[in-house]
Amino acid sequence: MGRPPCCDKANVKKGPWTAEEDAKLLAYTSNHGTGNWTSVPQRAGLKRCGKSCRLRYTNYLRPNLKHENFTQEEEELIVTLHAMLGSRWSLIANQLPGRTDNDVKNYWNTKLSKKLRQRGIDPITHRPIADLMQSIGTLSIRPPPSAAGASSSSYLPVNPAAAPGLQLLHDDMPYHAALNHHQQQQVITLLDADAPGAAASPDHQLKWSDFLDAAALEAAPQVVLGQYHEAAVAGGGAHAYGDTDSTAANGVGGDGEDSAASAFIDAMLDSDKEMGVDQLIADLLADPAYYYGGSSSSSKSELGWGC
DNA sequence: AAATCGGGCAACCGCGCGCAG
DNA sequence: CCTGCGCGCGGTTGCCCGATT
Structure with missing residues (x-):
């Protein structure tokens, strides 16, 4: 059993928000703030999931949001x-x-x-893709796990200087x-x-x-x-x-x-x-x-x- | 002019975390 | 300590619209 749905999905509207819905949500949040999103749809007169309201507000309606291109x-x-x-x-x-x-x-x-x-x-x-490709090439010369007779952690050499090829594997960790x-x-x-x-x-x-x-x-x-x-x-x-x-309204x-x-x-x-x-x-x-x-x-x- | 393609973005979904009871 | 609930997050989806054929 998964977690129960946060709202009655059968009676909840989905998809793009209308200007009227935006106005209702904005009017409600400006008057009452944004606490308890689950009750916001009912109080604001919206047939939306509370989650949807929160998302719409935080991503689009919230004051001081920039809508121009990134600098x-x-x-x-x-x-x-x-x-x-x-x-x-x-x-x-x-x-x-x-x-x-x-x-x-x-x-x-x-x-x-x-x-x-x-x-x-x-x-x-x-990291430079060229370096990654070079590192991938070194995979083919990696000794099999059984050769070292140890767990996967032993892939990394104790002394990198002794096995520079393997050190590349270490360096390939996501940065x-x-x-x-x-x-x-x-x-x-x-x-x-x-x-x-x-x-x-x-x-x-x-x-x-x-x-x-x-x-x-x-x-x-x-x-x-x-x-x-x-x-x-x-x-x-x-x-x-x-x-x-930084004078955001509603403290949000x-x-x-x-x-x-x-x-x-x-x-x-x-x-x-x-x-x-x-x-x-x-x-x-x-x-x-x-x-x-x-x-x-x-x-x-x-x-x-x-x- | 119509059809197709691809990019961009808004919105949804599911999960994890924190907190209160 | 356990459970339920609300919130927030990251990943993904699907629609819209402009570009291309």
């Missing part, structure tokens, strides 16, 4: 965060004021992933997996818009080393460092993402988003300066092999992010 800065931030977090769309969307997780997800699936592929970057691992669970949780905590000010707290000073350990740096340092840097400096830095009117998608985003990136920039990482990033950006991990002469400026 280059937004694109770069999405790519950067996706490299760190994978498909955690809600977390990524929290760093883009006025954007919803659905927006970001759709934009990634329809535009950004294709754009990355066109540039020779695998959108899942954020966001290169951040271990603890590191991802740290990033997630700092990105969490429900905890405004957390990133700015002295107890939560972020350092690159907190989530970019030696293994991660070895795996694909230029991708995240370089993209983050460009996203942060573009348009005058982090404030480029925090300049929208509230003021914490902008401040959390700005505080997060500001904390990173401050830490960069402390550690001299900004100089490292500048060096990386100056390197023509940047982003392609040295396997190509293309520079970031040639990636053609602009449409």
